[in-house]
Amino acid sequence: MKAIVYKGPRDVVVKKVPDAKIKKATDVLVKITTTNICGSDLHMYEGRTNMEPGRIFGHENLGTVIEIGSAVDRVKRGDRVCMPFNISCGFCENCERGLTGFCLTTNPGNAGAAYGFAGMGPYSGGQAELLRVPYADFNCLVLPPDADEKENDYVMLSDIFPTGYHATELAGVQAGDSVVIYGAGPVGLMAAYSSIIKGAGKVMVVDMHKDRLALAEKIGAIAVNDSDGSGVEQVMALTAGIGADRGCECVGYQCCDHKGHEVPNLTMNNLVKTVRPTGGIGVVGVFIPEDPHAKDKLARQGQIAFDFGQFWIKGQHIGTGQANVKAYNRKLCRLIAEGKAKPSFIISHELPLDRAVEAYENFDARKDGWTKVVLKPGH
Ligand SMILES: NC(=O)c1ccc[n+]([C@@H]2O[C@H](COP(=O)([O-])OP(=O)(O)OC[C@H]3O[C@@H](n4cnc5c(N)ncnc54)[C@H](O)[C@@H]3O)[C@@H](O)[C@H]2O)c1
Ligand SMILES: [Zn+2]
Ligand SMILES: [Zn+2]
Secondary structure (H helix, E strand, O other): OEEEEEEEOOEEEEEEOOOOOOOOOOOEEEEEEEEEOOHHHHHHHOOOOOOOOOOEOOOOEEEEEEEEOOOOOOOOOOOEEEEOOEEOOOOOHHHHOOOHHHOOOOOOOOOOEEOOOOOOOOOOOOOEOEEEEOOHHHHOEEOOOOOOOOHHHHHHHHOHHHHHHHHHHHHOOOOOOEEEEEOOOHHHHHHHHHHHHOOOOEEEEEEOOHHHHHHHHHOOOEEEEOOOOOHHHHHHHHOOOOOEEEEEEOOOOOOEOOOOOEOOOHHHHHHHHHEEEEEEEEEOOOOOOOOOOOOOHHHHOOOOOOOHHHHHHOOOEEEEOOOOHHHOHHHHHHHHHOOOOOHHHHOOEEEEHHHHHHHHHHHHOOOOOOOOEEEEOOO
8 A cells, every 4th residue: 555654854755565454353444535634743744753764644534444353343344434543442441431532552551542643552644545443443433424525524523623622621611701722723723613613702813824814714713913923912902901711722842933933831821821810721732741852951851931830820720631532523523514514624735645745845834825734545
């Protein structure tokens, strides 16, 4: 099969590799029809994780089941399925509580596994023609009959739509709330979209990229352009000097100042500043336990200089971590099926797998007009 293989920092190649295969009776084999590039892939692509060369990227996957293991009951050959990026067992203590991002079975010694992901188990990704799906009865979301027509919407259920929604859940967004979101990448835009779906009163999205901010405006959020470094003041002015009720971090440890220099504590401290006293903060942007290639000394050890005193005095609370996709994907799927949500609005490029090298280069450069790339291995 053809797949996107990581060779080293900013170096991926599309090449023939051995076909993915069923390994356990509980697996299915999926022929991938859509697979996305994610901001999480970029941390790995840039060589800022311990991703091993030779591995296949891709954790946002949708396709058709072509083979089923002997112990699979529910999923059938021919089903159109979308897989959560988390690989989870369904029977461990965390999965039983719905915390499938922290499965204790699928990545022994750690909590949480994913396809094609640094530090999240040995599983190959789906930026390929075929994908092995473990514990398939639990992990496959079988899609409604309009799956082909709405494929570019449903594929967002693999990660960024539930992840954006999770950010709003961690922050505690409710109807009428004001919400500030740092990052207008795919995840930030989905956090804004989820806030709007929940009936938030005012949604503000902070970024430096005009194309991404324009998408935030398109769905009814207020774009806060931080390209002159005035984002915090703008948010305070928009909230009568009090700050937003809720805040979402949708950037992660490689966040930058308006000049493009990495400042790892910037978004977290900006959230403390721009969320009101007793407000909630949801952090889905990735932070990692060590970042040996960081310029910042603390960041190399996975630490940031966090304004804990301000945070404490303001009585704010924080929720963090990988999204538990399965906690939300079924309900968000219904919103798509009923025509109430259309997360494909963020897609800028639909390309065959063969064009993955240029797709990675452009998306990594946050090049104007490259807001989200979906790859079509069958084309
Ligand atoms: N928790 C999870 O389950 C989960 C799932 C998916 C992605 N993620 C993470 O979410 C983060 C965002 O993903 P994405 O696909 O949207 O990535 P992305 O890199 O495309 O978008 C990040 C955006 O943040 C902006 N940005 C940088 N510094 C900023 C700052 N100081 N203030 C405001 N905006 C700033 C960038 O300009 C960019 O538009 C990444 O860290 C990704 O790994 C987490
Ligand atoms: Zn992703
Ligand atoms: Zn589990």
